[in-house]
Amino acid sequence: MKKSIIKGTGMFVPPNLIKNQDLEKILDTSDEWIRQRTGIEQRYWIEQEGATGSADLGFEASKRALKKAGWEPEDLDFIIFATLSPDIFFPGSGCLLQAKLGLDSTPTLDIRQQCTGFLYGLATADAYIKTGLASKILFVGGEVHSSGLDKTTRGRDITVIFGDGAGALCIEGVDTTENAGVLASSLHTDGNLANALMTELPASRLPIRFPEGVSLSDPRYFPVMDGPAIFKKAVRMLPKVINESLEKAEMDLDQIDLIIPHQANMRINQALGQFLKVDENKIFHNIQKYGNTTAASIPIALHEAMEQGRIGKSGDVVLFAGLGAGLTWGSLIYKFL
Numbered sequence: 001m002k003k004s005i006i007k008g009t010g011m012f013v014p015p016n017l018i019k020n021q022d023l024e025k026i027l028d029t030s031d032e033w034i035r036q037r038t039g040i041e042q043r044y045w046i047e048q049e050g051a052t053g054s055a056d057l058g059f060e061a062s063k064r065a066l067k068k069a070g071w072e073p074e075d076l077d078f079i080i081f082a083t084l085s086p087d088i089f090f091p092g093s094g095c096l097l098q099a100k101l102g103l104d105s106t107p108t109l110d111i112r113q114q115c116t117g118f119l120y121g122l123a124t125a126d127a128y129i130k131t132g133l134a135s136k137i138l139f140v141g142g143e144v145h146s147s148g149l150d151k152t153t154r155g156r157d158i159t160v161i162f163g164d165g166a167g168a169l170c171i172e173g174v175d176t177t178e179n180a181g182v183l184a185s186s187l188h189t190d191g192n193l194a195n196a197l198m199t200e201l202p203a204s205r206l207p208i209r210f211p212e213g214v215s216l217s218d219p220r221y222f223p224v225m226d227g228p229a230i231f232k233k234a235v236r237m238l239p240k241v242i243n244e245s246l247e248k249a250e251m252d253l254d255q256i257d258l259i260i261p262h263q264a265n266m267r268i269n270q271a272l273g274q275f276l277k278v279d280e281n282k283i284f285h286n287i288q289k290y291g292n293t294t295a296a297s298i299p300i301a302l303h304e305a306m307e308q309g310r311i312g313k314s315g316d317v318v319l320f321a322g323l324g325a326g327l328t329w330g331s332l333i334y335k336f337l
């Protein structure tokens with residue numbers, strides 16, 4: 001059976017750097033609060049003027065990943081795009097990205113799994129490869145949060161956290177007898193907790209998607225989050241789901257070279273490290289630079305970890321894990337060939 005091997009990674013963030021101090025000027029917050037509670041120092045947002053969507057950021061990340069892999073867009077036989085912030089209501093950002101890549105018939109699939117978009121996306125890519133449905137897959141996680149945030153004090157708990165960006169991976173089905181590629185994954189959803197983190201409007205379930213008499217500054221047009229509840233759930237569920245993947249792969253934590261968690265809050269990832277009793281430098285962080293870029297967080301972190309030489313040699317094992325809106329959570333173990 002073919003193994004799913006990462007052939008190239010790429011990332012892109014827009015050039016508009018927003019430091020915590022910049023947010024102090026527009027809403028009631030402080031650099032100290034943001035650093036202490038989240039670990040974030042800065043994030044990148046698209047320019048206020050112009051039209052930059054998730055597919056545009058994804059396109060830049062994709063070009064870099066394709067170059068690393070030595071692939072042309074024409075080599076791709078499948079594209080998976082994960083985002084909670086699609087460029088337009090429909091069609092999906094995968095379609096828009098495919099056209100930007102100069103393609104006109106390569107199949108695309110959009111997935112809406114928020115912070116676990118990478119985990120669901122890579123598990124899906126692996127299934128396509130192992131069943132022979134595709135052999136050269138581009139996965140992209142891309143988000144433009146900034147155009148949908150409540151940039152008033154009312155939305156400060158979320159607005160200070162989210163950043164824009166994209167990460168991309170080229171994944172190839174390779175014939176090998178080595179125990180390599182995606183070794184195990186474990187995915188979960190609890191839709192009963194959808195209200196804990198969501199943007200409600202516009203909503204197709206209403207007779208009118210933009211309800212009459214509801215102003216565009218209504219909180220339902222912006223993401224709302226029960227932060228403390230999600231924090232507690234993450235700290236409880238992440239160790240559990242990590243152990244599930246370890247069990248499936250018949251491995252223990254000592255065999256993992258690097259853990260790349262979703263970058264939602266530095267304190268969640270520190271608590272995870274304490275719970276798992278792993279050395280602090282075995283957990284990768286870059287939330288300080290980018291904030292939470294949701295579906296882009298893990299692929300950006302993977303790209304940086306590989307660029308820094310933290311992971312990527314033959315035989316290295318990386319464990320990914322995350323929890324986010326849905327609620328969805330999961331983990332995945334990958335071994336470099």
Ligand SMILES: CC(C)(COP(=O)(O)OP(=O)(O)OC[C@H]1O[C@@H](n2cnc3c(N)ncnc32)[C@H](O)[C@@H]1OP(=O)(O)O)[C@@H](O)C(=O)NCCC(=O)NCCS
Binds near residue numbers: 324
């Ligand atoms: C959002 C989060 C950072 C808030 O941190 P917290 O320590 O839980 O803080 P709380 O929500 O309890 O709020 C504490 C106080 O800070 C205030 N506060 C919230 N956001 C603030 C901000 N940006 N600046 C200053 N004060 C803020 C609150 O109003 C509250 O004030 P009060 O005590 O007077 O009521 C944290 O809950 C979190 O990261 N949750 C998980 C997020 C997550 O993983 N999401 C899934 C992926 S997106």
